[in-house]
Amino acid sequence: MRKTHAIIIAVFFVAYAATFLPNFGIFNSLTWIGPLSLPMAWVIGLNALNTVLVIIVYRRYFRPYAERIAAEEKTMAHTETDTKEGIR
Template sequence: MPGNVRPAKLLLWVVIAVAVLATWAPYFGAFEQLTWVGPVPFGLAWVLSWNAVLTGCAIAMYFVHFRPLHERLLADPLAEPEVEVR
């Protein structure tokens, strides 16, 4: 695992925030015209594609946040976390 994971975590949270805001766009009237993308309207295609991004972020969240926590708890559940002072 790389020593400095903070930029990756920040990028993951930025992508999550953008995707959540993008899924709300149809509620604010962003797609008033009925245009079709294949068999579905553009608004639905927009929301479904951003939901796919959010699903990928949820899977990445496991590897970035919860898996290291689980490994630390298995190693020594009562140990104080090592805090790096800068």
């Protein structure tokens, strides 16, 4: 699981860095891919890939973490209420 997570994050950062290649003259020729120029098609394609990767990472790791924290907060709030009622 950690290896899969590391691979997903590595692919994300490599794809993000690759979006800057047209700024350095790589994939910066004036050729057309459908209605888009090569640099625009390159950046849009990589941004689409990054969007998918971010959604995968959110659903696999951050949402379960947020749900677990919310459950812990709910139990802690319930415990604090019980303690206050017990003092009375």
